[in-house]
Amino acid sequence: MTVNATPIIELDRVSRVFEQRRRQVKAVDAVSLAVQEGEVVCLVGESGCGKTTTGKMIAGLIHPSGGEVRYAGKNIWAMSKDEFRRYRLAVQLIHQDPYASLNPAHTVYGIMSAPLLQHGIVANHKQARERVRDLLRTVDLTPPDDFLDKYPHQLSGGQRQRVSVARALTVSPKVIVADEAVSMVDVSIRVSLLNMLSRLKRDLGVTFIFITHDLAVAKHFAWEGRIAVMYLGRMIEIGRTPQIINHPQHPYTRALLSAIPEADPRITRTKERLQLRSLDIPSLLNIPSGCSFHPRCPLFEAGLCEVSVPPLADVGDGTRVACHVVARERAKEVVA
Amino acid sequence: MTFVRGIANWFGQTLRLIARNKAGFLGFIGLLFFIFLAFVMPLFVPLDKTSRVDKIYNPPSAEHILGTDFQGRDIFSLVVHGGRDVIVIAFLTGAISTFIAVVLGSISALLGGAVDSAIMAATDFWLAIPTFPLLAVLATQIKLNDVWLLSLILALLSWATLTRAIRSQVLSLRQRDYVEAARSLGMSHRHIIFKEILPNMMSYIAISLVFAMTAAVYAQGGLVFLGLLSFSDNNSWAVTIQLAWTRGAIFFKDSFLNIMAPVAAIALFQLSLVLFTRSLEEIFNPRLRVGV
Numbered sequence: 001m002t003v004n005a006t007p008i009i010e011l012d013r014v015s016r017v018f019e020q021r022r023r024q025v026k027a028v029d030a031v032s033l034a035v036q037e038g039e040v041v042c043l044v045g046e047s048g049c050g051k052t053t054t055g056k057m058i059a060g061l062i063h064p065s066g067g068e069v070r071y072a073g074k075n076i077w078a079m080s081k082d083e084f085r086r087y088r089l090a091v092q093l094i095h096q097d098p099y100a101s102l103n104p105a106h107t108v109y110g111i112m113s114a115p116l117l118q119h120g121i122v123a124n125h126k127q128a129r130e131r132v133r134d135l136l137r138t139v140d141l142t143p144p145d146d147f148l149d150k151y152p153h154q155l156s157g158g159q160r161q162r163v164s165v166a167r168a169l170t171v172s173p174k175v176i177v178a179d180e181a182v183s184m185v186d187v188s189i190r191v192s193l194l195n196m197l198s199r200l201k202r203d204l205g206v207t208f209i210f211i212t213h214d215l216a217v218a219k220h221f222a223w224e225g226r227i228a229v230m231y232l233g234r235m236i237e238i239g240r241t242p243q244i245i246n247h248p249q250h251p252y253t254r255a256l257l258s259a260i261p262e263a264d265p266r267i268t269r270t271k272e273r274l275q276l277r278s279l280d281i282p283s284l285l286n287i288p289s290g291c292s293f294h295p296r297c298p299l300f301e302a303g304l305c306e307v308s309v310p311p312l313a314d315v316g317d318g319t320r321v322a323c324h325v326v327a328r329e330r331a332k333e334v335v336a
Numbered sequence: 337m338t339f340v341r342g343i344a345n346w347f348g349q350t351l352r353l354i355a356r357n358k359a360g361f362l363g364f365i366g367l368l369f370f371i372f373l374a375f376v377m378p379l380f381v382p383l384d385k386t387s388r389v390d391k392i393y394n395p396p397s398a399e400h401i402l403g404t405d406f407q408g409r410d411i412f413s414l415v416v417h418g419g420r421d422v423i424v425i426a427f428l429t430g431a432i433s434t435f436i437a438v439v440l441g442s443i444s445a446l447l448g449g450a451v452d453s454a455i456m457a458a459t460d461f462w463l464a465i466p467t468f469p470l471l472a473v474l475a476t477q478i479k480l481n482d483v484w485l486l487s488l489i490l491a492l493l494s495w496a497t498l499t500r501a502i503r504s505q506v507l508s509l510r511q512r513d514y515v516e517a518a519r520s521l522g523m524s525h526r527h528i529i530f531k532e533i534l535p536n537m538m539s540y541i542a543i544s545l546v547f548a549m550t551a552a553v554y555a556q557g558g559l560v561f562l563g564l565l566s567f568s569d570n571n572s573w574a575v576t577i578q579l580a581w582t583r584g585a586i587f588f589k590d591s592f593l594n595i596m597a598p599v600a601a602i603a604l605f606q607l608s609l610v611l612f613t614r615s616l617e618e619i620f621n622p623r624l625r626v627g628v
Binding site for chain 1: 512513514516517518519520521522523524527531532535536
């Protein structure tokens with residue numbers, strides 16, 4: 001990864017607050033992230049941690065209430081109309097629910113030809129049909145003629161998700177934000193869908209921001225990339241995937257990893273079991289003071305963790321962790 | 337040639353969709369019958385305008401199949417000629433009020449903010465107006481015998497409810513993932529409104545149009561029946577009922593059909609409209625369209 005290149009996507013202390021009957025919900029709190037072109041970054045966290053909101057802010061579908069989202073170095077909300085249009089097409093979002101993301105009133109051809117015709121990518125319906133056929137082949141919907149004139153309700157969940165990927169590809173995006181793109185489909189389909197996405201990443205050089213709650217999926221998809229773990233709207237750990245999976249630093253990441261069931265009972269027996277102090281996720285309306293993980297954290301130290309928010313500290317190996325205790329221990333190791 | 341075949345194909349498919357629902361198909365046949373009765377039959381059956389003092393309230397006979405009224409006029413000819421204005425006013429009123437509702441409801445939902453508040457305040461105000469008394473007062477002030485004018489006034493009095501319903505539909509539809517996907521794909525506002533949102537509301541709009549039509553039939557019927565409204569050539573199903581009522585047809589066994597024939601015409605027309613909505617659902621819902 002070249003550090004000096006301008007990141008294609010950059011989040012600079014991005015926050016998003018939702019107003020809810022005069023109460024404020026901090027969905028995303030000062031998240032920073034730089035994604036280089038061609039990279040894969042997985043955003044991981046449990047539901048309600050702000051991953052989807054972050055994804056939608058990257059795709060320019062939600063306005064951040066603080067901070068800046070930059071595409072190729074430029075703040076997307078300060079772009080000229082023309083620049084914004086180019087950014088908009090370059091960053092595509094794939095929704096979680098394939099049953100809601102395709103318009104039930106149109107056929108597969110109708111859904112996919114609309115952006116092609118609107119942006120003048122093809123000149124007429126004849127060319128559009130050819131292009132749609134190619135794209136359907138790209139996402140393994142073969143033979144394409146079986147799908148062109150089908151309505152979404154005539155397709156399975158996996159097929160719909162492929163159509164929704166193919167639709168995103170119509171505008172040749174540079175970045176794809178996949179929001180839980182495989183979580184709603186059958187387990188048996190999931191792997192082939194993931195392999196298809198991996199192939200797109202390889203063949204088309206698309207940058208992927210992959211949002212998931214499933215660390216196993218993140219591991220499978222982003223082994224060469226990075227994983228960013230979010231908790232209650234904050235990023236708490238980010239690093240290269242093998243590092244995060246094999247040597248997780250933050251107690252929350254360790255808890256998540258220890259919760260993954262293993263097929264081999266020997267591994268299960270030797271696996272580190274992390275005991276959380278509480279299993280309840282605090283409400284977003286009432287985020288704990290200091291480190292928001294402190295009520296559940298096994299490393300909790302009174303007088304420190306509930307007082308100040310830990311910054312993301314570099315702990316070596318390209319990993320950064322937001323934890324007072326871990327950062328201190330690692331700093332000692334380095335000195336020793 | 338291909339164009340003609342395309343039209344024929346479309347027509348055939350629509351007909352098949354209509355026929356898929358038995359109740360809806362019955363409604364469709366009913367509507368065809370009334371359109372034929374009101375627009376084609378008058379070419380063959382002249383309107384009976386002659387008074388015959390020797391034939392007042394005659395029972396049905398070979399000469400007058402529905403009997404005669406208080407002036408000795410042929411009731412069948414009155415029923416044949418009395419449908420046109422009823423149907424035209426119903427359709428115009430339904431179309432105008434649905435159009436207003438779709439435009440205002442969509443604008444309200446899509447623009448939001450101050451525009452939304454203003455339109456919603458207007459509907460609140462409008463809904464608070466007691467429609468029928470207002471119509472009664474209006475009828476004393478303006479001569480409402482023009483089909484267009486009456487339709488416009490009926491429509492202006494009935495857009496508010498539908499506007500609110502359309503607004504909530506659009507509010508729900510614009511949140512859908514596929515609308516977000518269209519925004520992300522840089523699709524124009526026009527595309528999003530007409531291709532993503534509207535098609536999913538079409539069955540709702542079409543059905544609302546039909547119900548607006550039934551309401552318009554009752555509104556004009558009520559006005560005529562109360563004697564607040566008369567048509568230029570003084571014939572409409574409602575006029576026939578009103579005359580039958582005020583001239584005492586209800587007191588004679590033989591003139592039973594004088595009041596029942598136009599009542600049945602109105603009731604059956606309304607029933608056909610309501611039944612037809614079942615087929616409309618079939619036509620506009622792609623989920624039900626499978627296999628055609």
